[in-house]
Every structure is written in C-alpha cells, then in structure tokens.
Amino acid sequence: MPRAERERQMIAVAEEIFAERGYQASSMDEIAEGVGVSKPMLYEYFGSKEGLLVACIRQARAELLATTLASVEGVLSAREALERGLVAFFGFIDSHRRSWALLRQEAAVAGQAAMDEIEAVRQQQTEVNATLFGSYLVGVPDRDLQAYGEIVVGACERLAQWYVTREDVTAEDAAELIMRMVWHGLGGATGTHSHA
Template structure:
C-alpha cells in the first residue's frame, strides 16, 4: 500500500469509528488538553485537530466547551467510583473497608492526575455553573458511597451519624489528596495511614460506642 493509500485508509477508519468510541476518544484528548493548559486556555481547535475531526463535530457531540468538560468530569467520576467500589470487595470489618477505600482514592488521584485535576473546583469554577454542579455531584456520590459502606458494618447507626462521618471522610480525602500528589516520597498506602490515624477514632466510636457519662449500668 502506498503512503497516499495508507493515509486515505486512516481517514476512512476515522470516519467509520462508532459514536461511542469517538466520544471516548474526544473525552480522552480533551482531558489531556484541559489538564495541560487549563480550561480557559484550552482550544477546541486543538482538541479537534488532535482527534482528527472537525470542530463542528465536537460541538455536535457535546454542545459546548463546557459540555465537553462535563463529559470529562463524568468519565473521571465513573472511574473513581469503580476503583473505590472494587477496592472494598471482601472487606470484613469497617476499619479494613475504610482503609481500602482511602488507599484506592489516593491511588486514583496519583495514577489519574489529569482526571483528578478536572475534579477540583478551580477548573469547574471558570467553566460555569453546570460544571460546578457536576463537581458537587461527584462529592455527593462519594458521600453516598461512604454511607453505604458504613451502614453495611454499622446497620444500627442513625442515618444522620453516617452522613456526618461520610461528609468528614470525603472532605478529608479531597484535601489530603492535594498534599499527597505533590509528595514524591509518600505512597497511597502511607496517605491512607495518615487519614486513618486522624479519622478512625471517630468512626470507631460508632463501631464500639463507649458508656455515656453517668451510665453506671453493668456491661457484660
């Protein structure tokens, strides 16, 4: 096959690419460029060029530049939830489950730095309210995931207590991850250890509640 024929064949394959595959390609390229340049500086022309498609095709798929960012956020959200959900399979105690989930979270933020950068408030804030709503949806999904995790081991704990614990864990993980990804000498396991040292005593109080002050009843 000649060089010209080979080029035509590549173009033809691109044209025949299924829509779902094309969307994944666009999201992957956009994620890379958004992470490299920031949302405002990222060019739809460059995204289209790297994908080998026209700019109108990207608008046809995602509606707008913000719509493309939201698609990137949703992809990262799905990957994060899957990573954490898979990590806790087989855990037999609350402490082990929480440690596994924390380690999976930090492994994701380190191994998917481009995707993680899109889940931070900075880029969404300049993109618009829809992107901010998507970021908050990511956090809320993490909260619900933690509530489900806690309730599996603490079935008698009031819903309000589980919600408070989940909110604290999600906030702590997000903030600690910002520090963690900047450290070259800290592993995901160590970051999870730091988190557990600070938080587990509070969660353990729900697992093994102590006597309330003034409670003189015998406990066997």
C-alpha cells in the same frame, strides 16, 4: 470514523488539553485541531464546551467508582473496608493524576453543569461513607452519619491535593494519615502531651 470511537478520541484529546492549559485557556478550535476534525463536530457530539468537559469528568468519575467498589469486594469488617477504600482512592489519584487535576482544579473553572457533575462525585463518595458508618455505628442518628461521610470526603479531597505534591508519600501513607485521625482520633495519638 464511527461516532463512538471519535467520541473517545475527542475526550482523550480534550482531557489532555484541559489538564495542560486549564479549562478557560483552552479553545474549542484548539481541541478540534488536536483531534484533526472541525469544531462543529465537537458541538455535534457534546453540545458545548462545558458538555465536553462534563464528558471528561464523567469518565474519570466512573473509573473512580469502579476502582473503589472493586477494592472493598469481599471485605468483612467496616474498618478494613474504610481502609481499603482510602487506599484505593489515593491509588486512583496516583495513576490518574491528570484526571484528578481535571476533576479538582480545572473542572472547577466552568459553569453550573460542570459543578453539578463534580458535586455528584462527592455525593457518591459521601453516600458510600455514610452507609459504611451506618453499618458500624449503631444508634447514631442519620444526620450524624451523613456529616461523618462529608467530613471524610472533605478530608480526602484536601489531603489528595497535598499528596500529589509529595513524591515521598505513598497511597498507603496517605490512607494511614486519614485513618489515624478519623478512626483513632488525635486525642489518643501516641506521644502526646495535653499542654504545650
């Protein structure tokens, strides 16, 4: 079997096993057996257990970026772009629950290289957001734009965790919830009283 195909197969099996048992509890022997190959092959292709995990994350990351970029194609207003981006993000979660769990939970159970890889995902998203805000908010210092980007990423990451446990919430609902806070703010929310 050619290398490229074997690699894809290995990543598929690893993703499955990592997501199911968690990173720590998965052994390379187990993955090798699942692929139907010997352990040194995994090391030949990915260098280490963590390298294999990184390959899994990298793939999920690429998919996430592609989906996000596609969703804002041709959009004119910043607000619409943000909204569509949010919808795309939660939509991705929807159709890749496995990958997401890997990124968010199991992947965390690794070492520095894996953490760096996850951080790269967040930085990617943060950069997208900061740039977006920069085109909308005139005269806002760069530092604040960066912070807003971080805030939205954090909010999304956390809400995503909540979202995946809720069958009755759609991606649009989730995006709407973020929008209400980030765009309108709670201060102007409907049906408010200033004191409890």
